[in-house]
Amino acid sequence: MSSETITTAIFLIAAVIAAAVLANAIFPLIYTVSDTAGSTAHAADQRIRTDIKIINTFASGGSADIWIKNIGSTRISANEIAGSDIFIGAPGNFDRISYPADWSYTILDDGPDYWLTGNTVHIKITSDLIPTTRGDLVYFKIVLPGGTVRSTEFTVGG
Numbered sequence: 001m002s003s004e005t006i007t008t009a010i011f012l013i014a015a016v017i018a019a020a021v022l023a024n025a026i027f028p029l030i031y032t033v034s035d036t037a038g039s040t041a042h043a044a045d046q047r048i049r050t051d052i053k054i055i056n057t058f059a060s061g062g063s064a065d066i067w068i069k070n071i072g073s074t075r076i077s078a079n080e081i082a083g084s085d086i087f088i089g090a091p092g093n094f095d096r097i098s099y100p101a102d103w104s105y106t107i108l109d110d111g112p113d114y115w116l117t118g119n120t121v122h123i124k125i126t127s128d129l130i131p132t133t134r135g136d137l138v139y140f141k142i143v144l145p146g147g148t149v150r151s152t153e154f155t156v157g158g
Helices: 002-049 078-082
Strands: 052-060 063-070 085-090 093-097 103-107 120-126 137-143 149-155
Touching: 052 137, 052 149, 063 137, 078 103, 085 120
Parallel strands: none
Antiparallel strands: 052 063, 063 120, 085 093, 085 137, 103 120, 137 149
């Protein structure tokens, strides 16, 4: 009888140790997976809530002015605007231009730190890539760091 008690106790202790080892092995994996899922969900949420619209364009004499409205439900920081990729030139002959050497921006209607929903940013571009002949097409594309992309083609004015 005492041998059965000892055997049962040994099995019980082994089961408790095995459960503890299993829990210690699985818990970090579950934590890592949930943290990754949370980060991915946050990034997707930001992408969905960020939206912009090109509302006006003008080019003349090797420079261009572009006005873009924030129509998303989230604010965009000045660092994100400065970190955007901007492409400009003739269709089929355009290139990425660098900030602040070739382009600058002004957040209208607000302070310099954030581009709030419903407000406009004025982008001023000076580049040899911009066509100068009246009526020529100009290609413009902006890519925000979060992946939002907008592009348009417009003609050179007077």
